[in-house]
Amino acid sequence: MGEGRVPWRLGVPAAVGAAFLILPMAGLLARAPWARMGSLLGDDGTLTALRLTLVTSGAAVVAVVVLGTPLAYVLARSSLRGTAALRGALLVSLVLPPVVVGVALLAAFGRSSVIGSWLEGSLGVTLPFTTAAVVMSHTFVALPFYVLAVEGSLRTVDPEYDIAAEVLGADRWTTFTRVTLPMALPGVLAGTALAWARSIGEFGATITFAGNYPGRTQTFPLAIYGSLQSDTDTAIGLSVLLMIASVSVLVVLRHRWLTGLVR
Amino acid sequence: MGSRRLLAGGLTLAVTALPLVAGCSGSEARATVTVLAASSLEGSFRALGEQFEEEHSGVSVTVVLGSSATLAEQVVQGAPGDVLATADERTMRSAEAEALDPHEFTSNELVLAVPADNPAGVRRLSDLDHADVNFVVCVPDAPCGALAEQALAGVQRQPRSLEIDVRAVLTKLEAGEADAGLVYRTDVVSSRGQVEGIPLEEPVTTTYWISVLEGAAEPSLAQDFVDFVESEEGQSILAQQGFTPHG
Numbered sequence: 001m002g003e004g005r006v007p008w009r010l011g012v013p014a015a016v017g018a019a020f021l022i023l024p025m026a027g028l029l030a031r032a033p034w035a036r037m038g039s040l041l042g043d044d045g046t047l048t049a050l051r052l053t054l055v056t057s058g059a060a061v062v063a064v065v066v067l068g069t070p071l072a073y074v075l076a077r078s079s080l081r082g083t084a085a086l087r088g089a090l091l092v093s094l095v096l097p098p099v100v101v102g103v104a105l106l107a108a109f110g111r112s113s114v115i116g117s118w119l120e121g122s123l124g125v126t127l128p129f130t131t132a133a134v135v136m137s138h139t140f141v142a143l144p145f146y147v148l149a150v151e152g153s154l155r156t157v158d159p160e161y162d163i164a165a166e167v168l169g170a171d172r173w174t175t176f177t178r179v180t181l182p183m184a185l186p187g188v189l190a191g192t193a194l195a196w197a198r199s200i201g202e203f204g205a206t207i208t209f210a211g212n213y214p215g216r217t218q219t220f221p222l223a224i225y226g227s228l229q230s231d232t233d234t235a236i237g238l239s240v241l242l243m244i245a246s247v248s249v250l251v252v253l254r255h256r257w258l259t260g261l262v263r
Numbered sequence: 264m265g266s267r268r269l270l271a272g273g274l275t276l277a278v279t280a281l282p283l284v285a286g287c288s289g290s291e292a293r294a295t296v297t298v299l300a301a302s303s304l305e306g307s308f309r310a311l312g313e314q315f316e317e318e319h320s321g322v323s324v325t326v327v328l329g330s331s332a333t334l335a336e337q338v339v340q341g342a343p344g345d346v347l348a349t350a351d352e353r354t355m356r357s358a359e360a361e362a363l364d365p366h367e368f369t370s371n372e373l374v375l376a377v378p379a380d381n382p383a384g385v386r387r388l389s390d391l392d393h394a395d396v397n398f399v400v401c402v403p404d405a406p407c408g409a410l411a412e413q414a415l416a417g418v419q420r421q422p423r424s425l426e427i428d429v430r431a432v433l434t435k436l437e438a439g440e441a442d443a444g445l446v447y448r449t450d451v452v453s454s455r456g457q458v459e460g461i462p463l464e465e466p467v468t469t470t471y472w473i474s475v476l477e478g479a480a481e482p483s484l485a486q487d488f489v490d491f492v493e494s495e496e497g498q499s500i501l502a503q504q505g506f507t508p509h510g
Binding site: 216 | 326327341342428
């Protein structure tokens with residue numbers, strides 16, 4: 001038995017697994033209306049959904065990085081007793097089904113909730129079914145992925161460097177920004193890409209909390225869902241576009257200059 | 264290797280830049296009327312919207328489609344919108360607090376629909392009781408679902424699937440995923456031959472209701488749109504799709 005030879009008891013299920021993953025994607029590509037792709041991409045509705053998706057995902061990624069980096073730091077470095085509970089909450093939010101996230105956001109920020117009714121009463125602001133609601137949904141689902149990626153990366157940074165920095169006179173904020181964070185950068189970049197990919201594909205929480213309003217909350221996945229009702233070919237074409245965009249994110253992520261920045 | 268990555272990166276950037284560039288060109292409408300419409304109104308309200316835009320320059324009509332029950336619930340939850348059009352009275356009443364002036368504007372009829380080639384040979388409602396016939400209807404909360412329950416009073420078997428709105432039922436039939444379903448006459452018209460409609464022995468109808476909403480961002484334009492829907496021109500557009508004119 002040489003190295004690299006896979007026993008058939010493993011090889012056969014592996015082949016079945018691979019086929020199960022590849023066949024649907026190949027089916028999409030095979031049934032795509034390639035002749036119509038140009039007009040599909042130029043369609044007003046498609047462009048609106050695409051623009052909205054990029055804007056909301058961009059905003060969500062910014063929110064995720066701003067909120068998630070400190071969260072990851074607390075989880076990785078803090079010795080407070082509450083961090084175990086915090087990690088528990090993070091893991092729960094990670095496995096929460098997206099539609100449940102949507103219902104939860106409605107329960108917390110909807111008109112009949114404490115926060116929602118206060119917002120409407122004193123500021124005249126309703127959150128559900130607005131573009132802000134889309135950003136909130138995306139942030140919620142993407143945040144756990146980012147925090148876990150960055151926390152993992154922070155843990156690999158030797159605390160000895162922190163001590164060395166403090167001995168040399170740096171305060172804790174400078175130590176974080178000039179020593180710890182740069183060393184954890186691969187995890188931060190990977191987490192950002194992961195968060196962005198998760199955000200672009202977000203559907204269940206968005207349609208529940210933000211609704212399906214063209215131009216305001218109808219992101220690309222929601223537009224695909226809507227087009228399923230009227231024209232399956234359009235839905236397949238749009239799905240292929242989204243698949244290409246997601247694959248591009250992965251390919252760019254693996255690019256040498258992404259990791260080259262760190263060295 | 265590097266050039267391939269660069270190509271992929273360039274592709275991503277191009278896809279990113281395209282909508283931003285496309286958004287800059289073209290004039291922006293000065294005002295937008297947001298119409299929340301039952302999904303069975305898709306064809307007619309899109310046509311009405313286009314006609315309204317032609318007659319009112321600088322105005323753009325955005326049609327938001329969904330199940331009447333979902334839209335009414337969202338309105339109660341504070342969803343933005345200028346006009347609400349539902350497929351029955353019950354769903355309009357559920358949004359009573361937000362509907363300023365609800366009234367009927369057209370009606371529709373439920374029909375038994377089958378894919379064009381009628382693989383299961385369904386000709387009447389009682390055929391749905393056969394063991395190998397798969398039929399789909401809407402969820403009971405939706406107007407088409409409530410009507411379907413009424414129509415299926417004499418049928419013992421359960422539907423294969425409950426769809427969120429009538430367009431989903433139609434899509435299943437068009438794709439041949441179901442042998443039969445209960446949709447509106449207007450849906451059969453809009454499918455252009457992909458499904459065949461069989462009138463029910465005892466007609467089952469529903470009236471559609473429309474209202475300007477309390478939180479409307481454009482109340483006077485919203486009223487103009489409602490007036491347009493009820494005008495002769497609007498009613499003829501609805502009639503072309505298979506709706507029964509009102510009044």
